[in-house]
Amino acid sequence: MSSVLSKVAVVGSGISGAACAWSLARNGVSVTLFESARGPGGRMSQRREIAEDGKELVFDHGAPYFTVSSTDVLSLVREWESKNLCAEWKESFGVFDCFSNQFSSIEQEGVSGRYVGTPAMNSICKALCHEPGVESKFGVSVGRMEWLEKDNSWLLLGIDGQSLGQFEGVVASDKNIVSPRFTNVTGRVPPLDLNLIPDLATKLQNIPAIPCFALMLGFEQPLTSIPVRGFSIMNSKVLSWAYCDSSKPGRSSSSELWILHSTMEYAEKVIAEYGLQKPSDATLKKVAEELYQEFQSIGLSIPRPFFMKAHRCSS
Ligand SMILES: Cc1cc2nc3c(=O)[nH]c(=O)nc-3n(C[C@H](O)[C@H](O)[C@H](O)COP(=O)(O)OP(=O)(O)OC[C@H]3O[C@@H](n4cnc5c(N)ncnc54)[C@H](O)[C@@H]3O)c2cc1C
Incomplete structure (x- = not known):
């Protein structure tokens, strides 16, 4: 991966994902945000x-x-x-x-x-998701994240296997993307294979x-x-x-x-x-x-x- 990223995907529009997307966009990065739910906010939604x-x-x-x-x-x-x-x-x-x-x-x-x-808990996330430089796609679940060695980029696939695009970097804001809980709830394999990033696997296990x-x-x-x-x-x-x-x-x-x-x-x-x-x-x-x-x-x-x-x- 190059040290300066120009095209990044953010998964999740809760306060972490939305704030991250806004901050990256403010620093000149082109951001595409994917959110499974119909609207922004995650655990700060209405x-x-x-x-x-x-x-x-x-x-x-x-x-x-x-x-x-x-x-x-x-x-x-x-x-x-x-x-x-x-x-x-x-x-x-x-x-x-x-x-x-x-x-x-x-x-x-x-x-x-x-x-x-105000007027609802999700208003901050909503505003951040619509800042210039952030393209937000609601109702789109990321089903798979694959690292493409030859292209030096991440390929994101939707829940039905459709391509969501290639990105130089990905920010995942929900530990669901690697958690067995994802499989328990959806019956599918989690989007990210943690064997690719063993250090992260340990850290994520510690998040309750x-x-x-x-x-x-x-x-x-x-x-x-x-x-x-x-x-x-x-x-x-x-x-x-x-x-x-x-x-x-x-x-x-x-x-x-x-x-x-x-x-x-x-x-x-x-x-x-x-x-x-x-x-x-x-x-x-x-x-x-x-x-x-x-x-x-x-x-x-x-x-x-x-x-x-x-x-x-x-x-
Ligand atoms: C009942 C309750 C009470 C709380 N009380 C407080 C409190 O008093 N004060 C406080 O500060 N915090 C409180 N919290 C915690 C706070 O809500 C969370 O810490 C915070 O909102 C988490 O934000 P987040 O962006 O990290 O995650 P989330 O808000 O969970 O956002 C993650 C987003 O990622 C999306 N997502 C996940 N997987 C995918 C995928 N594969 N593709 C696309 N999108 C995906 C999800 O749909 C979700 O919208 C409370 C939470 C709850 C539920």
Whole structure:
């Protein structure tokens, strides 16, 4: 490979892939980004749901927010804020203890240091994927990555074996491209043969995949019995986090939307019972009911929601 690359493929449009594509393009590299999903964001994406009465509900169903610990990233966040792509989520947050059935701590409102994309979590990725010099192809899965010695380049193939082009360099932003999990879920060989890059194989094994179920809830009325808009949950085997998605800046929902995250322990138990493949509707219904029951049981007078749907993710 030459030391200066002019044509690079990026696999994945989550925050890592999108930021990498943008940064390469800013430095004069021609970038083609491939994303299996229909839109950008990966684990920072949003989900549109239609309630029974036809109302459209939009949830950030992956990462609820991000924090900033480096000055370099903070200057980027300031730039995104100036373009209305993100904003600080200035609400109050707390910790709920299921042993004592009360909040063990509540943060002061307005100094959270938590940021969210606006008007949805994926807006930053969306903007980065459409920067000049980045050609983004959504709904295109990379099924195979082959190193062509004679051409000194990578050949990328789609899931059905069609050529996606040759590139001097490839950035893969998801460890799925080499993981046995890819085979478990899709029944296909992972796109990249790690025998080509043994050093990378070891490093990737050390990246954990933490399973989680998220429950999206829609309520007619604000949940006034909860004194905060987001809280972590201690001493529950089922729930780890709850937050009011519609309290984020830039959201326009007329309903009160909440999201609950399961514990890893709970998600692992469900996966052990039903397998790694996409959960069936029946499994997701059971999960939804169990997460909701736990939320109700913590003594916060939670009413029955008009919308309730679970899905699986990994953080
Ligand atoms: C429930 C939950 C809660 C979280 N909470 C927080 C939090 O509070 N704060 C925080 O900072 N982080 C949180 N995270 C973690 C955070 O969301 C992730 O670390 C981050 O979004 C990962 O970004 P990424 O770009 O590395 O990967 P991803 O967002 O996973 O992006 C990878 C992308 O690659 C695509 N892809 C994979 N294989 C292929 C292929 N073969 N061809 C084409 N495309 C492919 C995928 O579709 C995906 O879009 C949470 C995550 C979850 C799910």
